[in-house]
Amino acid sequence: MNFDIGFIFQVMGQIIRYVPVTIYMAVVSLIIGGALGLVVALVRYYKIPGLSQLLSIMITILKGVPLILIFLIIFLITSQNFNRFAKAVGWHIRYGDLPMSVLAIIGLSLMATVGLSEAFRGAFESVKQVQFDAARSLGMTKMQTIRRVLIPQTMPVALPMIINMLINLIKGTAIASLVSVVELFSAATQTASSNYKYFEAYIAAALIYWMMTIVIERGAVFLELRMDKKIKRS
Amino acid sequence: MIEVKNVHKSFNDNEVIKGVSLSLKEGEVVTILGPSGSGKTTFLRCLNFLEEADSGSITVNDHEVIFGQASANDVLQLRRSMGMVFQNYALFLNKTAKQNIMEPMVIVHGYSTQQAAARAEELLAVIGLPDHGDYYPSQLSGGQKQRIGIARALAVHPTVLLFDEPTAALDPELVGEVLKVMKAVKDAGVAMIVVTHEMQFAYEVSNRVIFMADGVIVEEGTPQQIFETPQEARTKSFLNRFTVH
Numbered sequence: 001m002n003f004d005i006g007f008i009f010q011v012m013g014q015i016i017r018y019v020p021v022t023i024y025m026a027v028v029s030l031i032i033g034g035a036l037g038l039v040v041a042l043v044r045y046y047k048i049p050g051l052s053q054l055l056s057i058m059i060t061i062l063k064g065v066p067l068i069l070i071f072l073i074i075f076l077i078t079s080q081n082f083n084r085f086a087k088a089v090g091w092h093i094r095y096g097d098l099p100m101s102v103l104a105i106i107g108l109s110l111m112a113t114v115g116l117s118e119a120f121r122g123a124f125e126s127v128k129q130v131q132f133d134a135a136r137s138l139g140m141t142k143m144q145t146i147r148r149v150l151i152p153q154t155m156p157v158a159l160p161m162i163i164n165m166l167i168n169l170i171k172g173t174a175i176a177s178l179v180s181v182v183e184l185f186s187a188a189t190q191t192a193s194s195n196y197k198y199f200e201a202y203i204a205a206a207l208i209y210w211m212m213t214i215v216i217e218r219g220a221v222f223l224e225l226r227m228d229k230k231i232k233r234s
Numbered sequence: 235m236i237e238v239k240n241v242h243k244s245f246n247d248n249e250v251i252k253g254v255s256l257s258l259k260e261g262e263v264v265t266i267l268g269p270s271g272s273g274k275t276t277f278l279r280c281l282n283f284l285e286e287a288d289s290g291s292i293t294v295n296d297h298e299v300i301f302g303q304a305s306a307n308d309v310l311q312l313r314r315s316m317g318m319v320f321q322n323y324a325l326f327l328n329k330t331a332k333q334n335i336m337e338p339m340v341i342v343h344g345y346s347t348q349q350a351a352a353r354a355e356e357l358l359a360v361i362g363l364p365d366h367g368d369y370y371p372s373q374l375s376g377g378q379k380q381r382i383g384i385a386r387a388l389a390v391h392p393t394v395l396l397f398d399e400p401t402a403a404l405d406p407e408l409v410g411e412v413l414k415v416m417k418a419v420k421d422a423g424v425a426m427i428v429v430t431h432e433m434q435f436a437y438e439v440s441n442r443v444i445f446m447a448d449g450v451i452v453e454e455g456t457p458q459q460i461f462e463t464p465q466e467a468r469t470k471s472f473l474n475r476f477t478v479h
Contacts, residue, residue: 133284134324137396138338138386139314148341152328 007197011204015187019208021101022184025176026169029105033112033169034162040113041120042146055117062114071107071175078103101183104176108169115168119161123154156227163220167213184208235260236394236425241290241301243273243280250276251287252449258394261423265436267460268446269472274429277446278396281427282316283309294393314342317387321399323379325371325386331378332358332367335386343390350389357385361415377408381415388419395419397428413439433476437461445469 040059044052062070082095127150135145177186185205192201236258243251250273258264266274280287280301287301294315299308325334332354339350358364361381371379380400387395400416401409413435420426420439430436436443436457443460445453445468453466464470 130320130322130324131326133318133320134326136284137282137313137316137318137320137324138390139310139342140338141310144341148337149326149328153326 004197004200007195007200008204008207011188011191011201012208014191015184015205016208018182018184018187019212021182022170022173023212025101025104025108025173025181025183026166029108029112029169030162030166032105032109033116033165036109036113037116038120038151040117041124044117044121045124046142059114059117062110063118067107067111067172068175068178070110071103071178074103074107075179100179100181101176103179104173104181107175108172111172112165112169115165116158116162119158119165120154123157123161124150126157127153156224159224159227160220163216167216170212170216171209235295237291237293238281239291239293241277241280241287241292243276243285243287250449251280253290254446254449254451255290256427256444256451258425258427261420261425262442263420263426263428263440264442264444265428265430265440265457266444266446267430267433267436267472268452272447273449274446275398278318278398278427278429281396282313282318284318314390315393316396317390317392317394318396319380319383319387319398319400321402323371323376323383323403325379325383327371330368330370331363331374331382334371334382335389338386338390353389354385357389358382360418361385362411375408376404377411380404380408380412384412384415384419388424392424394425394427397426397430399429399431401430401432431476433461433473445472447472 040055043055046052079095082098086093086095131149131153132145135149140148173183174185176183177189180186182190188201188205189198192198236256238254238256241251241254242249254273254277256264266277268274276285279285280290281292283304289302291298291300292312293299294312297311297315299312304312325331326337329337332351335354335357336345336347336350339345339353340347345353355364355367358367361384363378363381366374366378366382369378371382374382384395384400397416401412404412409432413432416426416428416435417439428435428440438457440457442454443457444451445460445464445466447468453460453464453469460469461473464473
């Protein structure tokens with residue numbers, strides 16, 4: 001087998017323009033998963049009867065299923081039922097018109113919700129009881145306490161896990177290639193289909209994923225340093 | 235002005251407050267003394283519903299709240315007429331000294347940011363920390379944190395301030411600066427209920443001293459009565475431990 005280093009760079013040059021698609025899917029999933037994960041974590045932290053147990057069961061189930069299975073199940077369910085559903089509620093949109101990246105975002109958002117809800121729950125536990133005593137003694141409502149005390153104190157603790165989730169989501173976007181979304185990984189594969197230099201193409205894709213990860217991690221270190229300055233546990 | 239009647243509180247089957255009553259006039263300072271486990275901190279926490287008492291009532295400014303039957307709104311209104319100072323300061327770690335003092339003013343009592351900032355600066359000067367407004371709690375000493383805790387509780391002009399062992403977590407050399415601020419609070423005419431082991435403070439600053447043990451008030455009177463001519467054996471033996479050393 002001839003190893004063609006030049007081709008690696010050629011592929012990298014071609015697929016780099018799909019970086020924004022990958023980042024778009026990962027970041028949107030992170031935001032949706034972060035918001036849902038926060039709600040799930042709050043429901044479980046405050047032990048809201050019924051809902052808390054239900055979510056706990058759902059999280060346990062989803063946690064044990066590989067991302068690719070979640071993704072294929074979403075694909076099967078939506079592809080068979082979307083048109084009927086759209087017709088029933090009077091939408092003039094067909095399954096084929098949907099951007100397939102939406103499916104990837106749903107699957108990745110679920111994964112992010114599961115991971116981040118657990119991350120937030122752990123971070124909530126780091127907030128000392130006396131902080132809540134203070135808020136209550138001042139006459140703050142529960143919502144004010146969540147917004148002004150709990151969440152701001154949780155974020156610096158959860159940040160490393162949020163960044164870790166972003167990195168996992170970036171790598172996870174490769175599954176979108178299964179439903180013909182053109183993103184980094186599928187673009188690399190396509191480039192190689194003409195000359196069968198798959199090995200080089202995979203390495204090119206790996207290098208780009210790797211570089212994105214490095215940039216995110218550097219950024220995270222910077223952010224963490226800034227937050228550390230502000231909040232130190234005393 | 236503040237009337238606490240017949241408070242009972244149990245944790246599981248263990249009754250820790252067995253019918254404690256207390257009344258406070260405007261600007262009056264009452265110190266509660268007693269051995270650990272006597273229920274004094276729990277009693278204090280019951281007054282603003284940090285612990286929910288089983289029965290009894292509290293009346294602040296003619297507004298009566300009955301323990302065990304209070305609505306969420308009753309509790310909120312009651313808390314907003316009181317301030318509390320904690321043993322471990324309980325400053326919000328994500329906020330600067332000044333933001334801590336402003337928080338109840340802006341978020342709970344509807345001050346504008348400018349009004350709150352002006353009052354916060356005024357209070358920072360009163361507690362002797364005019365240049366520390368932008369410091370985070372992690373950058374301050376225990377004594378500084380506690381003074382800010384007092385300023386935060388005082389900011390919204392509460393009817394009464396509750397102090398839960400405010401100097402117990404402090405290094406001895408920092409106790410003085412906190413007691414000084416507490417004296418200033420008294421001089422400003424704010425009523426205070428103080429749970430403490432600072433005998434000097436109890437003797438010099440309070441109008442009345444209550445000695446509590448095993449969930450009941452054993453004895454109460456002026457500082458002179460309690461410290462110089464205690465009537466009850468339990469009071470005597472408790473005070474002896476402090477004066478002998």
